[in-house]
Amino acid sequence: MDSTPKTLKEIAQAASDNNGGARGRQLGRIAERKGLTLSYTTVDKIIAGTYTSRPSRKTLEALSRLSGVPVAQVYEAANEVPPQARLADQLPPDVDTLSPEQRKVIIDIARVFLKENRTIRRLELEVASTETNQDDYRLAAREADEHIGHDQLPEDT
CATH class of the missing domain: 1.20.5 (Single alpha-helices involved in coiled-coils or other helix-helix interfaces)
Incomplete structure (x- = not known):
């Protein structure tokens, strides 16, 4: 069975898991140290399954890097078209x-x-x-x- 995260919630959870279970502000600080932008409220809502907005490009790219999921797959999970060149x-x-x-x-x-x-x-x-x-x-x-x-x-x- 394929264990690759398929939903944005699963991807955000993988980002948390890959970073010692960090969530919220702590995960946001980890992202910032890596040169990424990730709002702690956004990631908390995504993990909780209560996020109803359209995620920004920076959020999706941060989730990709933190989770290890390819960026194209993260965009697909968010029902967004990945950016081209x-x-x-x-x-x-x-x-x-x-x-x-x-x-x-x-x-x-x-x-x-x-x-x-x-x-x-x-x-x-x-x-x-x-x-x-x-x-x-x-x-x-x-x-x-x-x-x-x-x-x-x-x-x-």
Whole structure:
């Protein structure tokens, strides 16, 4: 059986376990000594299973280093897309010769793509939530109700 942590909670627990069971402020200080940023309240909530926010990139990278879990797997556990190579590093060498107007166009396009990606992510989460809720409603509609006779239930289509 694979014992690799699969959830963000399991990864945070592995980070704690790998550091002598340190939690909260103590784990935050350990992260800081390693040049990482990790809020003690965030890691405590993740371990407790009460964290409802979207973790920052710094938090995910700190959890990866402290737990020994590959960063891509940590991002997957958090339902986040892992960062790719820095875009600035991939631009052609002469990009600095673009005019201010040309630069503005590139920046505006990047902003549009980022906004669309956030919208897509939000809609994907809504659809996933709706599908889960729909399954619950379908099940509830099939359960017996003492006020409705079985002959009054609609036919399956």
